[in-house]
Amino acid sequence: MSLLFVSSSLAREKSPKPVMVPELILTGGRKLIYKGSISSQKQVRARRGFWNRLLDVVAGEPTFHDLIVPYDVVTDSRGRIIVTDPGASGIDIFDFVRHRFKFVSRQKHRDPMISPQCVAVDAADNIYVTDSYSGKIFVFDPNGDFRRVIGSLRGGEGYFKRPTGIAVDSQEQRIYVTDTLRHRIYVLDMEGHILQEIGHRGTGPGEFNYPTELRLQDKDLIVVDAMNFRVQVLNRSSGKFEYAIGGSVNGQAQLFRPKGIGVDSEGHLYVVEGLSDMVQVFNRQGQLLYYFGRPGDGLGEFQLPTGLFIDREDFVYVVDSYDRRIEVFQYFGAERG
Amino acid sequence: MQGKQDFWRLFRLQFTAVVAVVLASAARAVPQVTVGDASLNLTGNISGGYSGSYSNFGPSSHGIGFGGTGNLSGSYYNPQFLSFSVAPFYNQSRNNSNYQSITDSSGVTASTTIFGGSRYPGFLNYSYVYNSENDFLLPGIANYKTNGNSQTFGVGWSGSPTDTLGFSVGYQQATNNSTVYGTPNEINSDFHSIFGTLRYSIAGFRLGGGIHHSNGNYFFPLSLAGQIGQTNQVGTTTYNFDLSRNVGWNGSTWFNYSRYSTTYNTVGTRDSATDNILTGGVSLRPAKKLSLSFGADYDDNLAATLLRPENNLGVVLNPALPAETSHSWGVYGEAQYELIKELHFTGDIVHRQQLFLGESFGSTAYSGGVSFGRELFGGRFSENTIATKSDLGNTGGSLVGLLNNAIYTRRVGAWNLNGSFSYSRSIETLLLGYTTSGFSYSTSAGRRLGRLYWTGTAAGSKSMLSEQQGPTTYTQSYSTGISYSWLGLSGSYSKSSGLGLITSQGITTLPTGLPPSLVPSPIHYGGRTYSVGVGGTPIRGLIFTGTFASTTSNTATGLISSNNHTEEAFTYLQYKFRKVFFTAGYSRLLQGFSASTLAPAVVNTYYVGLSRWFNFF
Numbered sequence: 001m002s003l004l005f006v007s008s009s010l011a012r013e014k015s016p017k018p019v020m021v022p023e024l025i026l027t028g029g030r031k032l033i034y035k036g037s038i039s040s041q042k043q044v045r046a047r048r049g050f051w052n053r054l055l056d057v058v059a060g061e062p063t064f065h066d067l068i069v070p071y072d073v074v075t076d077s078r079g080r081i082i083v084t085d086p087g088a089s090g091i092d093i094f095d096f097v098r099h100r101f102k103f104v105s106r107q108k109h110r111d112p113m114i115s116p117q118c119v120a121v122d123a124a125d126n127i128y129v130t131d132s133y134s135g136k137i138f139v140f141d142p143n144g145d146f147r148r149v150i151g152s153l154r155g156g157e158g159y160f161k162r163p164t165g166i167a168v169d170s171q172e173q174r175i176y177v178t179d180t181l182r183h184r185i186y187v188l189d190m191e192g193h194i195l196q197e198i199g200h201r202g203t204g205p206g207e208f209n210y211p212t213e214l215r216l217q218d219k220d221l222i223v224v225d226a227m228n229f230r231v232q233v234l235n236r237s238s239g240k241f242e243y244a245i246g247g248s249v250n251g252q253a254q255l256f257r258p259k260g261i262g263v264d265s266e267g268h269l270y271v272v273e274g275l276s277d278m279v280q281v282f283n284r285q286g287q288l289l290y291y292f293g294r295p296g297d298g299l300g301e302f303q304l305p306t307g308l309f310i311d312r313e314d315f316v317y318v319v320d321s322y323d324r325r326i327e328v329f330q331y332f333g334a335e336r337g
Numbered sequence: 338m339q340g341k342q343d344f345w346r347l348f349r350l351q352f353t354a355v356v357a358v359v360l361a362s363a364a365r366a367v368p369q370v371t372v373g374d375a376s377l378n379l380t381g382n383i384s385g386g387y388s389g390s391y392s393n394f395g396p397s398s399h400g401i402g403f404g405g406t407g408n409l410s411g412s413y414y415n416p417q418f419l420s421f422s423v424a425p426f427y428n429q430s431r432n433n434s435n436y437q438s439i440t441d442s443s444g445v446t447a448s449t450t451i452f453g454g455s456r457y458p459g460f461l462n463y464s465y466v467y468n469s470e471n472d473f474l475l476p477g478i479a480n481y482k483t484n485g486n487s488q489t490f491g492v493g494w495s496g497s498p499t500d501t502l503g504f505s506v507g508y509q510q511a512t513n514n515s516t517v518y519g520t521p522n523e524i525n526s527d528f529h530s531i532f533g534t535l536r537y538s539i540a541g542f543r544l545g546g547g548i549h550h551s552n553g554n555y556f557f558p559l560s561l562a563g564q565i566g567q568t569n570q571v572g573t574t575t576y577n578f579d580l581s582r583n584v585g586w587n588g589s590t591w592f593n594y595s596r597y598s599t600t601y602n603t604v605g606t607r608d609s610a611t612d613n614i615l616t617g618g619v620s621l622r623p624a625k626k627l628s629l630s631f632g633a634d635y636d637d638n639l640a641a642t643l644l645r646p647e648n649n650l651g652v653v654l655n656p657a658l659p660a661e662t663s664h665s666w667g668v669y670g671e672a673q674y675e676l677i678k679e680l681h682f683t684g685d686i687v688h689r690q691q692l693f694l695g696e697s698f699g700s701t702a703y704s705g706g707v708s709f710g711r712e713l714f715g716g717r718f719s720e721n722t723i724a725t726k727s728d729l730g731n732t733g734g735s736l737v738g739l740l741n742n743a744i745y746t747r748r749v750g751a752w753n754l755n756g757s758f759s760y761s762r763s764i765e766t767l768l769l770g771y772t773t774s775g776f777s778y779s780t781s782a783g784r785r786l787g788r789l790y791w792t793g794t795a796a797g798s799k800s801m802l803s804e805q806q807g808p809t810t811y812t813q814s815y816s817t818g819i820s821y822s823w824l825g826l827s828g829s830y831s832k833s834s835g836l837g838l839i840t841s842q843g844i845t846t847l848p849t850g851l852p853p854s855l856v857p858s859p860i861h862y863g864g865r866t867y868s869v870g871v872g873g874t875p876i877r878g879l880i881f882t883g884t885f886a887s888t889t890s891n892t893a894t895g896l897i898s899s900n901n902h903t904e905e906a907f908t909y910l911q912y913k914f915r916k917v918f919f920t921a922g923y924s925r926l927l928q929g930f931s932a933s934t935l936a937p938a939v940v941n942t943y944y945v946g947l948s949r950w951f952n953f954f
Contacts, residue, residue, distance in 0.1 A: 059917045
C-alpha cells in the first residue's frame, strides 16, 4: 500500500532522457516490477489544498530534506522506510502512510552519531543503528527519540572497531552485529552485553575476512564475507557454518564486491554486486537465477548500490548511493504471479 | 492630517506593488530556461521595507524603499565554450542583507570565460559598487570607515598551442574614490596594469619571458597625510627572462634576468630609476636525505630595489632618489640533511658586497639550523632554530643572529591548548648593516564546562629595526568567547603602535629592512580597540546579533598629528519562514579626527522589512 505513494510521486519526476520502467518476466509466472524511487522528504507530503498552495506561492515551498549519501535501508511494521545517511550523519524516516517525515540525528558532545551505517528494527519498531566511525550502536524509539547507546566506553570511545551489519531477534532478545575490523560477529543481549562471538579471520568455512552486512532468516544467520567474496550462511544459535554462496566456483568468482543482502518470500537470496552495479538473485543451492540493474541513473539503474532490504510483501528496496535515492521493486512469486 | 492620509495612501500603493511583484515572480518560477543554445539560471532576492538614515555627513532621509539582488548565470552551447555570471544588487546594506555597508549600496559584478575547456581560455570580469562602506586600514586595530565607489575591470587570454609553447596576455584596471567618515577629503586611486608572458621548452631547456607595465595615480587624505594635494603617480615596467633545465643528481639549474624601470611624480617632482637583477644557481639532490644549493646574484641599482616595495604600495617617495650609484652582488651555498624523520639540519654560507650611499659594505655570513617535530607529553611539539654569524668586512665587526620558532599543541583533559612562540635577533636585511629583531607569540585555549564552552586567545608581536629608535611595530590582542546552547557572547581587546606608510588603502607597516633615509614621510600610529558581541538562534529560523566596538587612535606625520575616535554599534534580527525573511537592523557609526575641519561624523541607519528569495529559472 505504501508504495502507491512512491509510484505517484514517481509520476511527477522529470527525467532527462526517455526511460522504460523495467519489468522482469521470470519463469513460472514470477516477475519483478520496478515501483519507483525515494530521494526526498518532498515525496512524503500529502496532496496540497488551495490555501497551502497559495502559501507555497507567496512564501515559497519549505526546505525539504534530501538524501545525501544513503547507505542502508529497512522497513518497520508500520510500513515506514528507514534509511541511514552517513553523508548527513543521520537517519531518515519516510512514512508514506501518514505523510510524515523525520530526520534523526544526534549531535551531542557525549556520544554523537557520526557515520550511521546499517540499520535494523525490532518487533516494537525501535531503531538500531551502527556507527562505523564512533564504534557504537545507537538505539532510537519508533518516534526517532534517542533511547540509549550500546558500546560506549567510559572515556567516550566505542567498544567496536568498525560495527557495520546489524540484525535484531526480538523473540530471543538478541542483537547481532558485525565488527568488520575484528572479522567476527557479536551476539549481544538487548542491554548490550556480549553473549557470544562468532568467527575469526580466515578463509575457511565459518571464518571471515572483513564481514559486513548480515540478515536473520528463520534459523539462518546470513553474513556478507566481503573480502572472501562470498555470502556465508550460519546457524544463528550455534554459529556453525551451513553453506556459502559465491567464493570461487571452478576457479571463477561469482561475487566480486558483495554489499547488501536480503531474502524474499520464496527464500531466494538477493545480493547487491557493487562492481557491476546490479543485484544478483541466487537460490539456496547457490545457483544464480537472474540479476537486474545496470550502471546508470535511469529507472532501475544503479551507481554504487549498497544496502538492500526485502519486506514481507516482497518489496525490494535497493540503496542507490551515488544517485542519492532508494529504488523500489516488487517481486511476485509463483503463487501470486 | 492630510499629510498622514497621503502617507498611508502611498504606503498601500507601494505595498500592493511589492505583493504583485512577488506573486508574479513566484507564479512564473520554472526550473531553467533554454534559449537556442543558451542555458540560463536566475536566482534573486526582492525586498521591501521601511528604512531611515540620519547623518551629519550626508543626506538624511526615511521612507519605504525597495531593494534586491540577482544572479544570472549560464552558458552558451557548452559551459566549456562560453559561461557567464552577472550579479546586480540594489539598496543592500548590513541592516537588510549580508552586504556590510552602513549605507544602501548598489552595483553589479559580472564575469565570463570563453573557451574554458580548450587550450585557449579567456576571461573578462567587471564590477561596479556604488555608495558602499569600506575600510581605511590601520594595522592591528579596527580600521577607519570610508564611504565611496569603486570599479574594476579585467580581461585576459592565454594559450598553449603545444605542450612546449604557451603565452598569456591581460589587462586590469581599478578605480576607487571614497571619503573617510569625519574628514572632508577624498581618497582617489586609479590603477592600470597590462602584461604578456611567453614560455617555450626546447632540448631540455625551459625558457620564459614577459613584460608587465603598471601605472597608478594615488591621492591621500589631507587629515592624515598632512599635505594639500598630496598625489603620487607611479609607473613601473618590468621585463623578465628566465632559463632553466634539469641536471644530474636530481637537480636543476637556472638563470634569471629582470629589469625594472620606475618613473614617479611625487608632489610635482619627477624622477626615474632602473635596476637590473641577475640571479643564477644550481640545486642538487645527490642522496635521498641530502640536498645542496649554490647560487649568485647581481643588482646594479640597490637603491631602486630597496624602494620597490614602497613603489608597489603607492606611497610618497623621496622627492629624488639618492644620486650616488649603488650595487650589490653575492654568492651563497646551502646544504640540508635529514638525519631521521622530522629532524633536519641546515647550513649555509653567504658572501655579499654592496655599495650604497657612497659607502661600501661587505659581509660573510655563516648559519646553521635544526628543525624537528615530535610527540611530547601527549602533545605535538615542533621547533626550528637558525643561528647566524656575520663578519662585516668594512667595519671589522661581527654580528650573531638567531631565529627561533616553537609550536606546541595538546589536549589536557577537557582543555584544548595551543601555543607558539617566535624570536629573532639581529637578522640581516637586504641592506647590509641593517638588522631586525623581534618576537611574536600566540596562544589559545578552549574548555567545555557542562553546556558552556569557553575559548580564549592572546597574541602579540614586536619588531625592531636596529637603526631605528623604538619598536617599528608592536601589537597585542586578546579575545574571549563563551557559548551556551543557542547563545554566544564574545569580547576582544587589541592594541597596536608603530611606524608605517600612508597609502590610498590605508596605513601599512613599514616594509622590513627599509632604511629610514629612504622613508621621507613615515607616519606614527597607535591605538586600541575593544569590542563586545552577542548572537544567537533562540528558535529555528530566528537569528539575532549585536556588536559594539570602540577605537581610539592617533596618527602623526612630520606635518600633522591627529587624535581619532571610531565607535560602531550594530544590531540585526532575522526570522526565516520558508523563503521569506523578516529583517530588522540598526547601525550607528561615530568617527572623528581632531585634525579634520569637520565635526565627528555620526551616521544612524535602521531598517524593518521583508524579503523573498526566488529561483526564477
